[in-house]
Amino acid sequence: MCKKTLLYSEQEKLGAKMVAFAGWEMPVSYTNIIDEHNCVRNNVGVFDVSHMGEVFISGTDALAFLQKLVPQDISRLTALKAVYCQLTNSTGGLVDDLIIYKLEDSKYFLIVNASRLEDDLKWLYSNKLSFDVEIDNQSDNYSMLAVQGPKSVDLMEKLGLERGVQPEFFTIKKVTLAGMNLFVARTGYTGEDGFEIVIKNEDVVDVWKLLLEKGKEYGIKPIGLGARDTLRLEAALHLYGNDLNETTTPIEAGLGWSVAKNKLEDYNGKSVIMKQIKNGVEKKLVGFKMLSKIPARHDYEIYYNNEKVGWVTSGAPSPTLGENIGLAYVKTSCNINIGTIVQVMIRNKFYDAEIVKRPFVKKKNKV
Amino acid sequence: MSAPEGILCAKSHEYILEDNSLFTVGLTDYAVEQLGDIVFVELPEVGSSFVKGEVFATVESVKAASEVYAPIGGKVVEINEKLVESPETLNNEPYGDGWLVKMESETAALDSGDLLEYEDYKEEVL
Numbered sequence: 157m158c159k160k161t162l163l164y165s166e167q168e169k170l171g172a173k174m175v176a177f178a179g180w181e182m183p184v185s186y187t188n189i190i191d192e193h194n195c196v197r198n199n200v201g202v203f204d205v206s207h208m209g210e211v212f213i214s215g216t217d218a219l220a221f222l223q224k225l226v227p228q229d230i231s232r233l234t235a236l237k238a239v240y241c242q243l244t245n246s247t248g249g250l251v252d253d254l255i256i257y258k259l260e261d262s263k264y265f266l267i268v269n270a271s272r273l274e275d276d277l278k279w280l281y282s283n284k285l286s287f288d289v290e291i292d293n294q295s296d297n298y299s300m301l302a303v304q305g306p307k308s309v310d311l312m313e314k315l316g317l318e319r320g321v322q323p324e325f326f327t328i329k330k331v332t333l334a335g336m337n338l339f340v341a342r343t344g345y346t347g348e349d350g351f352e353i354v355i356k357n358e359d360v361v362d363v364w365k366l367l368l369e370k371g372k373e374y375g376i377k378p379i380g381l382g383a384r385d386t387l388r389l390e391a392a393l394h395l396y397g398n399d400l401n402e403t404t405t406p407i408e409a410g411l412g413w414s415v416a417k418n419k420l421e422d423y424n425g426k427s428v429i430m431k432q433i434k435n436g437v438e439k440k441l442v443g444f445k446m447l448s449k450i451p452a453r454h455d456y457e458i459y460y461n462n463e464k465v466g467w468v469t470s471g472a473p474s475p476t477l478g479e480n481i482g483l484a485y486v487k488t489s490c491n492i493n494i495g496t497i498v499q500v501m502i503r504n505k506f507y508d509a510e511i512v513k514r515p516f517v518k519k520k521n522k523v
Numbered sequence: 524m525s526a527p528e529g530i531l532c533a534k535s536h537e538y539i540l541e542d543n544s545l546f547t548v549g550l551t552d553y554a555v556e557q558l559g560d561i562v563f564v565e566l567p568e569v570g571s572s573f574v575k576g577e578v579f580a581t582v583e584s585v586k587a588a589s590e591v592y593a594p595i596g597g598k599v600v601e602i603n604e605k606l607v608e609s610p611e612t613l614n615n616e617p618y619g620d621g622w623l624v625k626m627e628s629e630t631a632a633l634d635s636g637d638l639l640e641y642e643d644y645k646e647e648v649l
Contacts (some may be wrong), residue, residue, distance in 0.1 A: 189585040
């Protein structure tokens with residue numbers, strides 16, 4: 157039995173097509189994926205992402221505890237700043253990827269993947285040991301909406317959050333809008349400027365309606381998980397379960413930028429990760445585009461010089477580019493680089509693909 | 524969308540329409556609606572043969588690749604080349620210009636036993 161977010165009946169009214177995702181019944185699209193995708197690239201869209209997990213970490217040892225869990229240096233995070241990072245296991249593989257927001261000294265807020273919430277909590281508790289921290293899973297009490305697209309700034313202003321007081325990129329603010337207390341963060345998963353709004357359950361329907369109403373003049377649409385996937389793929393943002401899992405390290409996944417090189421504290425998997433930084437990795441994540449009209453999909457095999465050298469982790473048509481794009485792991489020993497032509501096996505036939513730079517689509521307005 | 528009279532539908536969402544012993548095979552309006560934006564259609568070669576239930580085509584939407592099963596056995600005598608250039612035709616006109624293949628079938632009478640008339644199919648899938 158799938159869980160439903162508090163917006164389920166609102167979404168049904170809007171004609172949403174529902175799918176099961178990470179134990180939740182979620183809208184995959186309301187009209188069609190390409191229109192919704194373009195709406196976020198050109199205007200503004202609102203996503204119900206209430207399935208995601210919200211976990212608060214507080215206590216005297218909150219910082220030390222988080223330092224043990226992630227390769228990022230959380231000590232560098234000042235109040236109300238956010239950082240993208242990963243929970244690593246002892247071999248450097250990934251338990252999950254997440255955003256950590258520092259609310260105040262000794263109090264942090266974690267937004268994690270819905271599909272990983274239970275495993276994350278187990279992992280957090282098993283690492284708690286003698287740390288003086290409270291792990292407070294508030295996922296059942298909070299809902300979350302993402303407002304994404306170049307016009308999201310105008311929309312938030314229309315809602316009463318003026319430009320000057322909007323949180324800056326990768327920061328979070330506690331604000332009161334229309335009498336409701338919300339967390340508003342300048343983060344997202346689309347490659348566009350935008351906000352993620354964390355809302356007490358009892359207020360989410362009101363905020364949803366308010367966004368759709370006030371957003372009309374900016375061309376707002378509700379956006380489903382289908383477009384969320386094509387948007388994040390164009391921006392080459394990883395999807396846990398596809399591009400990341402317990403056997404992929406941040407270095408292999410091309411997330412070396414999110415690993416602190418001079419962090420003094422030990423963290424899970426540190427020795428493996430530092431060794432990979434020094435000596436290199438056996439597989440690496442690359443971006444590719446198909447040179448034919450056939451989309452590559454998750455798990456398809458990659459060949460080079462007639463040898464199987466890797467596999468596709470994410471693949472889909474890019475509505476912005478009109479080409480089929482994807483992410484794949486390939487063996488580093490084969491010297492596959494930008495411009496290399498490899499073959500993707502699709503239904504027992506080979507189709508050429510070119511290794512290209514990530515992201516596939518760049519943000520127009522830098523925040 | 525109204526379906527043409529006389530079509531028979533498989534529960535796996537393919538339809539057949541007979542005209543002078545030639546069977547036009549396509550996907551139902553319900554199927555294309557569920558698939559969403561279709562971006563690529565892979566059709567079999569003319570002259571290839573399939574038994575009932577065998578995968579004979581693949582339809583790619585933005586979201587996923589979906590297999591299309593032969594609702595009856597037979598030999599492909601014509602494929603809809605238009606879908607190669609304009610796969611969206613399948614979304615817009617599943618019963619018109621969006622047909623997939625035309626087949627000759629010697630086993631049609633036997634194979635179509637479990638196919639449903641459109642109204643019954645609709646009731647089954649909705």
